[in-house]
Amino acid sequence: MPPILEMRGISKAFPGVKALDDVNLTVEPGEIHALVGENGAGKSTLMKVLSGVYPHGTYEGEITYEGRPGHFRAISDSERLGIVIIHQELALVPDLSIAENIFLGNEQARFGIIDRERTCARCRELMALVGLDESPDTLVTHLGVGKQQLVEIAKALSKAVRLLILDEPTASLSEPDSEALLRLLLRFKDQGIASILISHKLNEISRVADRITVLRDGTSVETLDCRTTAIDEDRIIRGMVGRAMASRYPTREPRIGDVLMEVSDWTAHHPVHADRPVVRNVSLNLRRGEIVGIAGLMGSGRTELAMSLFGRSYGQGISGRVTIDGAEVDVSTIDRAIAAGLAYVTEDRKQLGLILGEDIAKNTTLANLPGVSTATVIDRDAEHRIAGAYRTKMRIRSFGVAQQAVNLSGGNQQKVVLSKWLFTEPKVLILDEPTRGIDVGAKYEIYTIINELAGDGRGVLMISSEMPELLGLCDRIYVMNEGRFVGEFRRADASQEAIMRAIMRSKDLNG
Incomplete structure (x- = not known):
């Protein structure tokens, strides 16, 4: 035929x-x-x-x-x-x-x-x-x-x-x-x-x-x-x-320090239906140099938790406490969350993470304009210099920082988003589906960057729907279902079967 x-x-x-x-x-x-x-x-x-x-x-x-x-x-x-x-x-x-x-x-x-x-x-x-x-x-x-x-x-x-x-x-x-x-x-x-x-x-x-x-x-x-x-x-x-990849995940020797961030009794309700909780009394901790994953099925409340923590950018009726370096911090607005040391890399980089029609330089400095301004006037030379430094550090493939974000590949767009948040000098990075829609080679590069962030002493809280990704990168994994944490595993004890058992067991108990 x-x-x-x-x-x-x-x-x-x-x-x-x-x-x-x-x-x-x-x-x-x-x-x-x-x-x-x-x-x-x-x-x-x-x-x-x-x-x-x-x-x-x-x-x-x-x-x-x-x-x-x-x-x-x-x-x-x-x-x-x-x-x-x-x-x-x-x-x-x-x-x-x-x-x-x-x-x-x-x-x-x-x-x-x-x-x-x-x-x-x-x-x-x-x-x-x-x-x-x-x-x-x-x-x-x-x-x-x-x-x-x-x-x-x-x-x-x-x-x-x-x-x-x-x-x-x-x-x-x-x-x-x-x-x-x-x-x-x-x-x-x-x-x-x-x-x-x-x-x-x-x-x-x-x-x-x-x-x-x-x-x-x-x-x-x-x-x-x-x-x-x-x-x-x-x-x-x-x-x-064009070559064999011996491992999908770069090797890393964790250097985990003291507790960096603690979240206590965190609750958030649906932004329209105020009587419907989407995050229910969640508590977690994150140490310096630690990569902590959040596993769960679609709709389990992972993104809602991340967004509500980051300046209450999702939900209403939000309650709970956040401490960083042992002191309670105000995360009630995005500006305050950034000032407290939080950064959030959204799962939707094209709609929420980037201004696609703008160039790499403007996107890189967008979350920290005071860092490239004098008396509220943006210094374009400083903006290009800083964006160029991140372009080199993050290995962003482009013809220069004047290239529009819309013309970058998915992996390079994600590196620009990461650069934007790193320029705010955060202590804690919340990464929501950081490799969605990215090819296997670019994924490896993103994984390497995540490992380097942890190696610098930052705390990384990572949401992913790909369980092998969580198992390959994370030091600990929380399991979420129906707005609650229903399990916690150290790296040595975590497996896809154990995570799914925790989810199914919680469904049976709530059923």
């Missing part, structure tokens, strides 16, 4: 950089084809070429789709032929209903008037295909991220999709939601729908992909066939980084 898609000799250049260089990709009908590579390898650029975001004529090479030349000049051209891309940042309108989002731009109309009955009936059919059990009138803003992802896929199915492109579809999903999405892709495969899956979660790729194409530095270096040879994660990593 001929391939559904062939991309041959694709090259794409931007001012000062060649993003793609003679890339080749072939996808067979009904195949799940994974596309992997480090951040900046060219994966998203290649998919933008395919979908028409970068129109025909702005790149070199040829695209053949279902045996015909693919001269796509806009996304509408590729969608009309059944090529649909779902980006990592979901393109949904929160205040519209599920039905309105699914048919936005593709309205079910008769004589220029939207046919409400036909819209709802067709919406229910599409929702059933993706396993979404909601009313078509439900507003998207009332759905969790996993269900919003399903709405995006239902929207793709409404366009008679033949080739589905998914860019990091499980990056923000819980384990159950990720499992459900992967099962859905396998169902689509049985129905003859081909998929291109971009993901940094190599364990998921190993399980569902038929073939894997590896990009490195804008070039396709190899395609691995999982149907004929067992391909493990280490083999994929070797292709991505």
Whole structure:
């Protein structure tokens, strides 16, 4: 059977950089084809070429789709032929209903008037295909991220999709939601729908992909066939980084000192529903030079705890005590939390961690403008000098500190966020999903930086949904469920099984 898609000799250049260089990709009908590579390898650029975001004529090479030349000049051209891309940042309108989002731009109309009955009936059919059990009138803003992802896929199915492109579809999903999405892709495969899956979660790729194409530095270096040879994660990593990685986590000799921070009886309530506690009487301690993890399922209250501690940036009715270096501190506003020595690296670096349209220099100094100001006037020379020093220290890959944050890879964006908070000279760093959406090579660099922060005597409180990450980095791990701490493990005693047992045991007790 001929391939559904062939991309041959694709090259794409931007001012000062060649993003793609003679890339080749072939996808067979009904195949799940994974596309992997480090951040900046060219994966998203290649998919933008395919979908028409970068129109025909702005790149070199040829695209053949279902045996015909693919001269796509806009996304509408590729969608009309059944090529649909779902980006990592979901393109949904929160205040519209599920039905309105699914048919936005593709309205079910008769004589220029939207046919409400036909819209709802067709919406229910599409929702059933993706396993979404909601009313078509439900507003998207009332759905969790996993269900919003399903709405995006239902929207793709409404366009008679033949080739589905998914860019990091499980990056923000819980384990159950990720499992459900992967099962859905396998169902689509049985129905003859081909998929291109971009993901940094190599364990998921190993399980569902038929073939894997590896990009490195804008070039396709190899395609691995999982149907004929067992391909493990280490083999994929070797292709991505060009070498074997002996360990996913850098070695560290902990030098743990006295208690640096203590949190006592911390409680926070939902910002809208004041009678609903989301953090319940949590107490914790963190020592100098210590990396402490917080494990838990999605919705367990980990981020709510972190944000409520950091200047009460989440929740209401917040109570409890925070002491640093033995003295109680005021963390009631973000400014006061920073002054007390806290820093918070958000899980959503693009929306909350950076101003994407600004350059590295401005983003680096944003949380400590007095540090680059004289009489409230910002000294741009000082700003560039300090940002340049952090660029070197954090090994940020860019052409200079004048480069906009939006044009950096995910790993380098995260290094800018870390630089911003390090410039405030914090004693305690709260890291919320610090490696989400980052490739394996960049992860290793972030892990190295985290180890260096602990080595400098700072305390690191780290939230992660990837249990191997917590087990590989942390000296102690607290386990959280339903707003409470339900377990605590030293490094030597921690395991995925022990953590899950603590969560399940607490569910049984609360059940």
